[in-house]
Amino acid sequence: MMACRYVLKSGFHLEMYAKVSPNIGLTTIGKLILHSRQFHSQRCALSKFGFLFDIDGVIVRGKRLLPSAKEAFVALTDRHGNFRVPCLFVTNAGNTLRQKKAQQLSDWLGIQVSQDQVVMSHSPVKMFTQFHEKHVLVSGQGPIHEIAKCLGFRHVTTVEQLRQVYTNLDMVDHTRRKAAPCAFEKYFPRIEAVILFGEPVRWETNLQLIIDVLMTDGKPMSPPKQTIHPHLPIIACNMDLLWMAEAPLPRFGHGCFLNCLESLYLKITGYELKYTALIGKPSEITYHHADHMLRQQAKQMGINGIKTIYCIGDNPETDIYGANLYNRYLQKRARSHKKLMSSNSVPMQAMAQASGQQITDVTTETDASDDCDEDDIGSTMIDSDENFAEKCESILVCTGVYCTDRDFVTFGGKKSSNHNHRDFVIDPELKKPKHVSLNILEALKMVFEKEGFH
Numbered sequence: 018m019m020a021c022r023y024v025l026k027s028g029f030h031l032e033m034y035a036k037v038s039p040n041i042g043l044t045t046i047g048k049l050i051l052h053s054r055q056f057h058s059q060r061c062a063l064s065k066f067g068f069l070f071d072i073d074g075v076i077v078r079g080k081r082l083l084p085s086a087k088e089a090f091v092a093l094t095d096r097h098g099n100f101r102v103p104c105l106f107v108t109n110a111g112n113t114l115r116q117k118k119a120q121q122l123s124d125w126l127g128i129q130v131s132q133d134q135v136v137m138s139h140s141p142v143k144m145f146t147q148f149h150e151k152h153v154l155v156s157g158q159g160p161i162h163e164i165a166k167c168l169g170f171r172h173v174t175t176v177e178q179l180r181q182v183y184t185n186l187d188m189v190d191h192t193r194r195k196a197a198p199c200a201f202e203k204y205f206p207r208i209e210a211v212i213l214f215g216e217p218v219r220w221e222t223n224l225q226l227i228i229d230v231l232m233t234d235g236k237p238m239s240p241p242k243q244t245i246h247p248h249l250p251i252i253a254c255n256m257d258l259l260w261m262a263e264a265p266l267p268r269f270g271h272g273c274f275l276n277c278l279e280s281l282y283l284k285i286t287g288y289e290l291k292y293t294a295l296i297g298k299p300s301e302i303t304y305h306h307a308d309h310m311l312r313q314q315a316k317q318m319g320i321n322g323i324k325t326i327y328c329i330g331d332n333p334e335t336d337i338y339g340a341n342l343y344n345r346y347l348q349k350r351a352r353s354h355k356k357l358m359s360s361n362s363v364p365m366q367a368m369a370q371a372s373g374q375q376i377t378d379v380t381t382e383t384d385a386s387d388d389c390d391e392d393d394i395g396s397t398m399i400d401s402d403e404n405f406a407e408k409c410e411s412i413l414v415c416t417g418v419y420c421t422d423r424d425f426v427t428f429g430g431k432k433s434s435n436h437n438h439r440d441f442v443i444d445p446e447l448k449k450p451k452h453v454s455l456n457i458l459e460a461l462k463m464v465f466e467k468e469g470f471h
């Protein structure tokens with residue numbers, strides 16, 4: 018038996034296992050194996066770069082696929098639909114599970130997107146294992162109870178469930194007021210932490226009940242004589258002030274809700290609301306996590322390491338700021354990584370310092386036995402050179418929040434906006450994109466040209 022290898026014009030290795038027959042020469046007796054993935058690995062080995070794509074305003078507007086997106090993903094995949102370059106979809110959406118978002122992307126783009134290619138705003142919350150056994154109150158919309166369980170939380174109560182237990186708390190909507198208290202009220206266990214996944218449907222209800230929980234140290238019907246401060250731990254995912262849907266102007270995002278919550282808490286108590294952690298873009302924790310996942314994907318494609326991450330987004334205050342902040346971190350880290358290797362938690366502290374975030378008391382352990390579909394995030398915190406790209410370049414597209422013909426969201430313009438979260442440093446330089454492209458397709462063409470990838 019002999020093996021013959023042909024390199025076809027189409028770019029595939031065709032390998033035939035054959036034996037020599039005295040009468041008919043080479044007779045194919047084995048199978049034909051198309052090694053498309055291996056071949057692409059060999060091609061991609063020279064191109065050590067990957068993409069982080071924002072979704073809203075880059076790939077879709079609401080439920081409408083942007084015209085340039087389909088063509089862009091044709092360029093990114095081979096004729097069998099395999100990705101030619103490591104790609105991740107990093108969204109600040111938090112109202113769905115990764116697998117559902119992957120399916121949605123697959124349907125939109127007509128290619129197979131795996132859940133391992135999706136990072137939701139809440140994905141890094143899994144590493145906050147110190148809260149997994151605590152009774153947490155979760156705020157947001159969609160399957161937030163299921164999401165919290167998948168992230169490792171074992172004792173979860175939604176704001177809606179809390180409202181049902183403490184019927185006297187939600188008083189804004191007269192039609193929803195209930196006179197009689199719930200029979201279980203006095204047996205209800207104290208809330209020990211609050212997780213904010215995204216903007217809720219009824220803002221007034223969530224604002225009222227979250228503030229009640231914070232001011233009463235988790236027992237809304239047993240207020241202390243004075244406000245307890247510091248309040249319970251609170252983690253917030255997705256700080257986007259605005260996001261782009263079908264409407265001509267951007268819509269309120271979770272950042273608007275956080276702004277209301279912080280203002281009300283300060284106004285009512287006289288104290289500033291302090292977050293245990295802020296997760297999602299532009300937080301560096303999210304980018305570090307994505308960096309790790311991109312590297313894993315590259316490894317599966319036979320690419321050893323990613324040098325440059327290209328982050329394509331439509332929002333200067335989130336996507337561009339976050340990419341530039343992470344690049345700043347990578348550069349800083351490269352200069353002083355010996356110092357940072359002293360402990361596993363140091364990278365997170367360094368990130369927090371770089372962004373001005375108030376991150377405290379975070380462990381890096383994960384439960385390996387967890388069978389839910391979220392990622393093994395703990396491993397992303399191992400501080401080794403192998404876990405970091407060399408640089409991160411931001412690319413702004415003009416199909417979403419940012420649009421060239423208006424200055425509603427600016428970078429380097431006359432009127433400078435600040436849509437970032439309160440706890441992030443104000444630095445106009447961070448909002449300046451490294452590149453600006455008309456749309457995602459033009460952005461890809463620019464990168465392919467730059468990287469000599471065709």
Ligand SMILES: [Mg+2]
Pocket residue numbers: 071072073074075261330331332417418
């Ligand atoms: Mg966006």
